[in-house]
Amino acid sequence: MVRTYNGRIMPELPEVEMVAQGLRSALVGSTIVSVTVYWARSIALPDADEFARRLEGESITDVGRRGKWVLLTLGSGSGLLIHLRMTGQLILQEERPVNERHLRVLFALADGRWLCFFDQRKFGRMVLTTEPQGVVRELGPEPLEDEFTAATFAGMLARRRGSIKPLLLNQRFLAGLGNIYTDEALWRAGIHPLRRADSLTPDEAVGLHGAVRAVLREAIASGGTTLADTAYRQPDGQAGAFGGLLAVYGRAGQPCPRCGAEIERTLVGQRGTHICPHCQPRPVGE
Ligand SMILES: [Zn+2]
Structure with missing residues (x-):
């Protein structure tokens, strides 16, 4: 059942967790063969060209979540952090998307699948870094972890x-x-x-x-x-x-x-x- 509401919402911990769990079961072991950036500002760091170049040939070894960030751990040890913000969607498809208005970043996988980042409002951001923990260091505790008593x-x-x-x-x-x-x-x-x-x-x-x-x-x-x-x-x-x-x-x-x-x-x-x-x-x- 889906109700109608006014006003947009952002994905929160449960929605980001579902995205991370879904991607973990589908993506771990996959290799990225190429990346196309259609909206450069979706990439916060580094610049879009370097982002695409550095991801080519990377394998995905794990997918997790910290706060509202999805974290893809890569074979090189780098991390790809993705924040969906208001309207970001990470969708895995068998077919290459064609003429998709809100497609901002497209990852081609070696097994022929496509990881698509759609983002109508364009507030979503990706960070590719060798130190992913630095990006999330300022976050407070995770409410579902045992240490949060x-x-x-x-x-x-x-x-x-x-x-x-x-x-x-x-x-x-x-x-x-x-x-x-x-x-x-x-x-x-x-x-x-x-x-x-x-x-x-x-x-x-x-x-x-x-x-x-x-x-x-x-x-x-x-x-x-x-x-x-x-x-x-x-x-x-x-x-x-x-x-x-x-x-x-x-x-x-x-x-x-x-x-x-x-x-x-x-x-x-x-x-x-x-x-x-x-x-x-x-x-x-x-
Ligand atoms: Zn009441």
Whole structure:
């Protein structure tokens, strides 16, 4: 089930994870024979010519994810980092694409397949580097890793005075969350997005930690969220199914699944924000 929403979304951790998993099973062991760059600014580093030249003959030894970056590890030890941003899609095809308007980068593989990077809005970026860890060094912890415990998270929150929602969106604080899963996690935890991070009680911090991890895990299990007007597709072209399971995101005016109150859409830090006014009481004085 895919609902219709206004406004675009960016792929978040679950969608990027699905892309990375799909590419890992399909691409590891493949060799890139040539690269054609149709939109030079899709390549952040190095320049497009050097990017194509250095990738020729490279094998793909692993595909992973860090935050919202897809990371292809190459036989030479270099890394190809890809950020889909708003509308980027990595699609693996048997046929060479012809006259595709939004095709920005095309990788020809030795086995005859084609890895296509489509990007309607052209905000997606690729970085080819011998030190991929340097690109992602500034990112905060991965929310699904074992080291990210409730105690760790509570300690991180206790040191921050800003509102909780913009903090969760800050990739240097915590990697991978975007607008959809932040709204869903705050609703599950019953926390208003304008609450000061350091005002959360220990129980609330534990609850939010569990909510963040649960919503991300469930979204991955559903193949991510594909909304009617959004670009996210798994590398085999399939849409994700989590859009039908969203509790508050994109559901303004509809009843809260927990209490029945009408879900409201507000702005928090310029981002469209969906809350249940009953389950997520507004902090006093804010
Ligand atoms: Zn409610």
